[in-house]
Amino acid sequence: MIEMSGGEDRQYRLGYAGDTLNTAWYMRALLGKDWSVDYFTGLGEDRYSGDIRAFLEANNIGTDHIRTVPGRRPGLYMIHQEKGDRHFTYWRDTSAAKLLADDKGALHAAVAGASMVYFSGITLAILAPRARGRLLGAIVKARDAGARIAFDTNLRPALWTSPRVMAGVLTAAASLCDIVLPTHTDEAPLFGDKSVDETAERYLELGVEEVVVKDGAGEALIATASERVKVAPKPGAKVVDATGAGDSFNGAYLSSRLAGKSLREAAEEGHRVAGVVIGQKGALVDPKLLG
Numbered sequence: 001m002i003e004m005s006g007g008e009d010r011q012y013r014l015g016y017a018g019d020t021l022n023t024a025w026y027m028r029a030l031l032g033k034d035w036s037v038d039y040f041t042g043l044g045e046d047r048y049s050g051d052i053r054a055f056l057e058a059n060n061i062g063t064d065h066i067r068t069v070p071g072r073r074p075g076l077y078m079i080h081q082e083k084g085d086r087h088f089t090y091w092r093d094t095s096a097a098k099l100l101a102d103d104k105g106a107l108h109a110a111v112a113g114a115s116m117v118y119f120s121g122i123t124l125a126i127l128a129p130r131a132r133g134r135l136l137g138a139i140v141k142a143r144d145a146g147a148r149i150a151f152d153t154n155l156r157p158a159l160w161t162s163p164r165v166m167a168g169v170l171t172a173a174a175s176l177c178d179i180v181l182p183t184h185t186d187e188a189p190l191f192g193d194k195s196v197d198e199t200a201e202r203y204l205e206l207g208v209e210e211v212v213v214k215d216g217a218g219e220a221l222i223a224t225a226s227e228r229v230k231v232a233p234k235p236g237a238k239v240v241d242a243t244g245a246g247d248s249f250n251g252a253y254l255s256s257r258l259a260g261k262s263l264r265e266a267a268e269e270g271h272r273v274a275g276v277v278i279g280q281k282g283a284l285v286d287p288k289l290l291g
């Protein structure tokens with residue numbers, strides 16, 4: 001998506017971002033050169049779609065499978081800060097990404113041979129019901145072929161027809177995944193979770209192997225059938241713009257796990273990277289700032 005961040009005196013900075021793209025960005029920044037990171041979405045033929053492709057390629061994120069949808073353009077969102085948190089206003093009803101799952105063959109080709117496939121609740125929210133089915137079908141096939149499936153439920157009520165539909169679709173999708181990375185404060189009002197442990201328990205009961213519950217400035221809980229690890233972020237991080245905090249945590253966490261790190265080490269890396277991201281405007285920070 002096109003991202004407009006900043007906004008003081010109505011001056012905005014144009015960037016490219018979006019939750020799954022943000023996670024791909026941080027995975028690319030943190031994984032060694034022997035890994036490849038590919039991004040799958042829909043883009044149009046307009047100048048901004050072309051610029052997004054060029055931006056990804058310049059940053060070593062593969063674009064080979066991206067669908068070109070003639071006549072469509074990227075979605076756009078603006079960020080504003082209010083009551084200590086970031087808020088988004090969207091222009092995406094006719095975005096090319098909404099049609100990313102219209103071609104079954106393209107979907108299967110995009111995930112074939114991957115070690116890990118990552119998607120989110122926003123990916124599902126923007127798709128029509130039948131397209132959601134096609135996407136999940138491709139994901140199940142990739143999993144059967146050996147890919148680990150990682151999923152951030154990333155609740156965005158504004159993108160769903162009702163809370164009931166959102167809860168049902170996200171729960172069904174999570175049950176197909178190996179690693180689920182929800183945010184407790186988003187999930188609590190929808191599912192009635194009273195603690196991070198209850199959020200984790202709900203996904204473990206679905207058969208998810210590794211549940212990574214983020215809780216903003218609180219402790220993250222990493223839960224498996226045999227292990228529970230709570231990891232607090234280092235205090236004192238200054239919040240300029242929290243956009244991309246969860247996505248960057250996910251990117252750092254998943255990169256660490258792929259590199260063989262423990263649950264605790266991966267969560268510590270997640271907090272460290274998210275701590276840098278919230279100190280900058282917009283979702284993507286220069287990889288040089290990540291240390």
Ligand SMILES: O=C(O)C(=O)C[C@H](O)[C@H](O)CO
Pocket residue numbers: 001017018019020022077088122156243244245246247283
């Ligand atoms: O909200 C969305 O659809 C976005 O992808 C915009 C932001 O980059 C994302 O929400 C941050 O998690």
